[in-house]
Amino acid sequence: MLNRTMTVEEAAMRNKNVIPKLIELGIDYDMVATEKIEPVLKENDISFEDFQEMIGETNIYADLDKYKDYTKEELIKMIVTKIHPKELSLIEEIDNGFSKSIKKYYRECGEQLFVIYEIVLLIKAELVSHFSSEEEYEFKEALKNKDVDYENLIAEHEKIIGLFDRIKVLTHSYNLNLDIEEVKEIEAKMKELDIHSRRHIYIENEILFKM
Numbered sequence: 001m002l003n004r005t006m007t008v009e010e011a012a013m014r015n016k017n018v019i020p021k022l023i024e025l026g027i028d029y030d031m032v033a034t035e036k037i038e039p040v041l042k043e044n045d046i047s048f049e050d051f052q053e054m055i056g057e058t059n060i061y062a063d064l065d066k067y068k069d070y071t072k073e074e075l076i077k078m079i080v081t082k083i084h085p086k087e088l089s090l091i092e093e094i095d096n097g098f099s100k101s102i103k104k105y106y107r108e109c110g111e112q113l114f115v116i117y118e119i120v121l122l123i124k125a126e127l128v129s130h131f132s133s134e135e136e137y138e139f140k141e142a143l144k145n146k147d148v149d150y151e152n153l154i155a156e157h158e159k160i161i162g163l164f165d166r167i168k169v170l171t172h173s174y175n176l177n178l179d180i181e182e183v184k185e186i187e188a189k190m191k192e193l194d195i196h197s198r199r200h201i202y203i204e205n206e207i208l209f210k211m
């Protein structure tokens with residue numbers, strides 16, 4: 001694991017992904033001058049935590065194995081009453097944020113925002129139909145202890161992850177570098193929904209669907 005007080009050189013020796021990632025991000029660094037990693041990242045508007053995630057040091061699934069102790073009923077109840085509503089309300093807030101910001105800042109960055117907003121709307125459509133299918137069909141069948149075919153849901157999960165990956169590339173991991181408070185709020189919410197969705201999908205694919 002890196003820590004924020006390391007020099008770039010120390011960080012590079014600790015994790016082999018550091019240098020390739022810095023190059024990919026187009027970040028200039030001076031090994032000989034023993035620059036510290038955190039200020040170098042900061043100059044380029046990247047937080048230390050985001051960088052740790054980029055080089056694969058944070059595992060967003062690490063704490064999810066506890067759900068293996070849940071019963072099928074408990075797990076489905078949690079997904080339906082907590083996870084689905086949370087994601088629907090987040091995507092609604094993101095949708096509103098985009099439509100307001102595009103109206104307000106159309107001259108500065110309207111086009112740039114719209115490219116991302118289009119994908120957000122695709123994600124919203126996917127989530128709404130996916131959750132309703134789970135709640136109305138697959139989960140009900142599972143609760144009746146029937147043999148459920150999860151193939152469709154798994155394919156939809158992949159599609160959803162693919163859409164988040166596209167947004168991640170387009171926004172440089174939710175960092176558009178625009179000096180607009182509303183856009184920063186949308187970025188934070190998109191990042192939250194991204195992680196929430198990936199964890200949700202892990203719980204279903206790796207735990208619930210294998211019960």
Ligand SMILES: [Fe+2]
Nearest residue numbers: 079131134204
């Ligand atoms: Fe779900």
Ligand SMILES: [Fe+2]
Nearest residue numbers: 130134153204
């Ligand atoms: Fe799902």
